[in-house]
Amino acid sequence: MSDHDSGRSPESEPAPHPRLSVVIPVYNEEKILHAAVTDLRDQLTEFGWPFEIILAENGSRDGTVPLARALSEKYPEVRFFSLGEPNYGKALREGIFRARGEFVMCDEIDLCQMDFYRRALDVLTSDESDLVIGSKVLEGASDERPMVRHAATLFFNGLLRLTLGFKGTDTHGLKAFRRTALLDVVRACLVDKDVFASELVIRAERGGVRIREIPVRILEKRPPSINLFKRVPNVLKNVGKLFVAIRIKG
Numbered sequence: 529m530s531d532h533d534s535g536r537s538p539e540s541e542p543a544p545h546p547r548l549s550v551v552i553p554v555y556n557e558e559k560i561l562h563a564a565v566t567d568l569r570d571q572l573t574e575f576g577w578p579f580e581i582i583l584a585e586n587g588s589r590d591g592t593v594p595l596a597r598a599l600s601e602k603y604p605e606v607r608f609f610s611l612g613e614p615n616y617g618k619a620l621r622e623g624i625f626r627a628r629g630e631f632v633m634c635d636e637i638d639l640c641q642m643d644f645y646r647r648a649l650d651v652l653t654s655d656e657s658d659l660v661i662g663s664k665v666l667e668g669a670s671d672e673r674p675m676v677r678h679a680a681t682l683f684f685n686g687l688l689r690l691t692l693g694f695k696g697t698d699t700h701g702l703k704a705f706r707r708t709a710l711l712d713v714v715r716a717c718l719v720d721k722d723v724f725a726s727e728l729v730i731r732a733e734r735g736g737v738r739i740r741e742i743p744v745r746i747l748e749k750r751p752p753s754i755n756l757f758k759r760v761p762n763v764l765k766n767v768g769k770l771f772v773a774i775r776i777k778g
């Protein structure tokens with residue numbers, strides 16, 4: 529495992545203690561990584577809260593690792609680590625553990641939506657909620673991905689409702705939370721890969737965490753790197769594991 533959190537060039541100042549940590553798993557993203565991170569950094573600077581952006585990488589075979597390293601060396605607010613085999617859930621989980629902010633934002637490099645950040649942080653700072661989920665399904669949402677992927681989201685969430693008693697409308701994608709309120713939930717999660725994000729939300733729900741869903745507009749900067757149909761067998765296998773983890777092991 530390589531960790532570049534401490535690998536700053538001597539001239540860059542350490543980031544001040546962040547109030548907001550943005551965790552973004554990245555995998556084979558050389559085409560959009562630089563533009564997405566610099567753009568997000570500009571928008572967060574304008575937003576005004578001290579922040580950090582944590583790039584949680586594993587398994588990339590393209591130029592993602594040197595690019596992420598260079599970004600973390602150039603910008604004090606950008607941190608980066610690399611954890612071996614491709615595994616979205618493992619990267620996100622580790623990124624959450626490394627986050628230092630009072631609030632954590634889980635994002636994807638092809639989304640980086642400041643509009644969601646603003647609305648979610650408004651809810652977290654003014655409302656009784658500790659976890660805000662950006663739902664692609666809720667009334668008012670606009671899912672501009674291809675229809676087949678929207679249908680897959682509906683099917684997947686239906687499966688979670690049926691097998692695990694999930695009460696919400698979406699588990700994947702944008703979410704924000706008060707870090708201390710969710711750490712024990714993250715520690716309790718047993719399943720990684722694609723299904724980690726669902727386990728996090730379902731365990732939070734079952735554990736009585738105050739959750740609020742808000743509608744999001746999803747417009748990706750590029751199609752996903754892994755074909756939807758290739759993901760299906762693994763996702764189903766991991767939902768099986770999630771069923772055992774939650775219904776049997778508890």
Ligand SMILES: Nc1nc2c(ncn2[C@@H]2O[C@H](COP(=O)(O)OP(=O)(O)OP(=O)(O)O)[C@@H](O)[C@H]2O)c(=O)[nH]1
Nearest residue numbers: 553554555585586614615616619636637700752753
């Ligand atoms: N570290 C890591 N990041 C990953 C992996 N697979 C995907 N990602 C990142 O996860 C984010 C979402 O990936 P996409 O390829 O857009 O997948 P998606 O189908 O839009 O994602 P969902 O609909 O949320 O499941 C991007 O930031 C990717 O770089 C992985 O194996 N490891």
Ligand SMILES: [Mg+2]
Nearest residue numbers: 636638748752
């Ligand atoms: Mg995507």
